[in-house]
Amino acid sequence: MSAKEFTCVVCPNGCSIVVDIDDDETPIVTGIQGNTCKRGAEWARQEVENPMRTIASSVSVRGGDFPLASVRTSRPIPLAKIRRVMEEIQKISVNAPVAIGDVVIARPAGCDTEIVVTRNVRSSS
């Protein structure tokens, strides 16, 4: 049994939420205090049981006016999957031109998200 404290990020109130956790193989929330609303409680539970994150990185671009195109996940992925998703991002390379919204990897590491381009890169010729 342990307790973890979070500063909730759902709204600017930034409530300090304390979560009691049953530390088995998979942490399970057994109690939540300090939140002012239900959204905060849900968020805190998620943070313990299955934290989700968005990540941003770059992919290599061939023949573009920039060497890299910035990319991000279109929907959050489990924190635990970040390494594997990064490995896939680091491997690929795309050809210019690329536009904001272009999908460069669908379902990276089996996650329900896409890696999408977030910067327009024109062809350098």
Place this chain on the structure above:
Amino acid sequence: MNEKTSAIRTERRDVVVIGGGPAGLAAAIAAREAGCRDVLLIERDRLLGGILNQCIHDGFGLLTFKEALSGPEYASRFIARFDELGIEAKLGTIVLSLSSDRILEVSAMGGYERIEAKAVVLAMGCRERARGAISIPGDRPSGIITAGAAQNLMNLENIMVGKNIAILGSGDIGLIMARRMTLEGAHVQAVFEILPYSSGLPRNIQQCLNDYDIPLFLNTTVTEIRGAGRLEGVKVAQVGQDRSPIPETERYVPCDTLLLSVGLIPENELTREAGIVMDAVTSGARVDDAFMTSAPGIFACGNALHVHDLVDWVSVEAAEAGRRAALFAAGEKNESQRGIPVKPGEGVRYSLPQSVSGEEDFTLSLRVTAPWRNRAVVVRSGEKIVARKMARRLHPAEMMRIDVEKKNLVGCTSLGVTLE
């Protein structure tokens, strides 16, 4: 056979916006939408977007677009509107001088020009404090770089600055880079913060440090830099109440890179050159509720006015400045530096605008001096409360905004802002 040309091409423009980042873009768009057909935006880089171009992480636009966009995406929304309106931008052009009567001299590969503007919007953004500014003792090896410069190199130039990183300063840019470098295979040893609290958002502490088990040491600073050619390590020590290092706590942290995230300073060389009155706390111009500076027709907004944390507020502020600039250029009467001073008081580090007309509603932006819980921001005219806003959580790193209605300003001669 070169004839010396003494005539420099001179243009007359209505509204000139200096800077093509989020502030400049929003100001130019607003000026155009307010009816000014002759708006010119000047940007020194080869593309629009400013600092957003290197901020590839998301979290931009939650208020403006209800989406969590990356910096380049947020910029592209404004650039699209900018292009749709057909506003002119001079890229790769830098303003070398600005006079108080709004004459600019600009330099670009295409030539050197003089521009006479009816109204100017200052949107030059800000720069980072460097090592020399904070006097870290020790050797002078390579491997010491500001977090923003490292971000630029990484995201725009495809250059990795180091492998074994220590970060001084827990502001958001340092935290963001901690995560970015970790994801790209670097080992981030720790973040050191001299204050007793982090100056970054709690979300970033969690998602940039805790997620990756990167420790944050508060009340700690770098006391010495060691390294002959390339950085080899830093000495860190805890600091006391007076922020002086406590020698017995000193320890050595081997690393090959020190990222500095130790403060942003509004870029105001042009502002000072034009003789505009500055605010010593913000390091930006003093403005009224029309965002006009002490020089008639010169407006300021964005990070050049005061360092922001949410780009959405930059856009809102800049839009107002741009709108006012357009009105000024169209000849609307505008008493410079409207009369009622607004002074920050107990608990408030600064508030902006520094003066108001009292004849319009306005929004006050402010920052508090220290983290607080459950306090109210109170705007008073003498004893009378003119506006009050309760907040559960206040932090120096998070700019606050409070609306003030003109109906409460009748008979006011000065205003004070305090925390209660």
Place this chain on the structure above:
Amino acid sequence: MEYNAYSQYVSPWKRWGDVPFHYDVLIIGGGVVGCAIARELSRFQVKTAVVEKELDVGFGTSCRNSGVLHAGFNYTPGTLRAYLCVKGNALMDELCRDLKVKIRRIGKLTVALDKDDEATLHRLKAQGDANGVPGLELIGGARMRTIQPGVEGALALYSPSSSILSPYALTIGLAENALDNGAHFHLGQEVVSIAQSAGSGWRVGTASGDSFTAEVIVNAAGLYAAEVCGMAGIMDYHIYPCRGEYYVLDKRLNGTLNALIYPAPKKNSPGLGIHLTPTVDGNILIGPSAQYLDDPADYGCSACVMEDLRREGQNLLPDIRVTDYIRSFSGNRAKRTPPSVGGNADFVIEDRRDKEGFINLLGIESPGLTSSPAIALMVREMVEKHVVLRPNPSFNPLRQGSALFFSELPSEEKADLIAKNPNYGEIVCRCEKITKQEILDAIHNPLGARTLASIKYRARASMGRCQGGFCIPRIARILRDEFGFRPEDFLKSGASSPLFVGNVRPAEAGAHR
């Protein structure tokens, strides 16, 4: 550490393998003195080379000082320092004009703060007169304050020939003009062995395995001069490095100081005391401090000295704000006097009798910069005793290439330049307003020096308030586009000071990125 971009910088001569290079005169040390000697010798048809351990000239003491030209009243008559300082000072106008080096004859007030100081000033005036210092005057408070409004004190020694110049511009200018006129520069070559050849002449070996032979060696190795002596079997000397730390202040304060203002010197102080020095570029320097060290290459900055400098600076100029401190740096004096003795010893400039063809210079600390052209003349006379000096008919004293600073030109000239060359229209260093063309000129320097410090000393990029935050990524892009630099090839100044570790994503094969 696996970083090694050293290969980018080794001089082009390296491709000859370990074939010895023969010269008439080999100068060890590419500081202002070594380069001045090289330039002087390049007036003659004599094969001259400078061997320098760093990757550029001047990286030792020559680029790390106040840039002050002294008048010559601080030195005992009859000493080399007195004679060479006055002579060198007088040569500087023509030299700086020919080499396109910025110089400002702003004059100096040496101020008496108490009765002892007043006596000192009288002594210095007499000494200066004996040394032939032009224009020296003792002046009172009123006259002092017409020169520098607000200066405290009732008596000062005014020396109009005291001046400021850019010490790195001078060192680089001398080197480039010498190179232009036929001298060779071997950069990144550290001398490790010196032996007398059978017969006459010398053989010099370097750390990279190259060797040079020469009739005459000139030891101008500054902080390492005693070490070089030791290699040649001369054990008479010891150099004690004495570090001076400085602060550089923001150009906001430009115009505050019209002249050099020094306190009257105190006896046995190893330096001239902490003072404020304006620079030709509009900054103000606080310093230097004085601290004896063991390591001649220890260019660090210490917390207590920085605190002293800030306090002294604040006393001298109350207007200084916290935001005005933009950088600290330090330089090491090559002193012959040990810490127990302090003060200064005279220059050693000798043509060794016990070692035929070994011209030895040691302890060239202040006024070394001022004396440099006069030292070069003196050394030339010594060289003449060993090597026939026939004039070089194609000697051109004028430094080629551009040394302009775009930001200093009037608007009309700026417009003109951009119209002829668009690279003058793109600003790379925002704080100092340095254009792309100036950066390109700096990168394409004839010595082939390509470190960031080399660009800095030539173009002033990264010397402003943001200290490279804005320009370094842009310079990186230029070096990549112009020279195909990979990230590992960027060096700060020394061979083991790489700025970056690699790419984020593999660079496109063949492309510049």
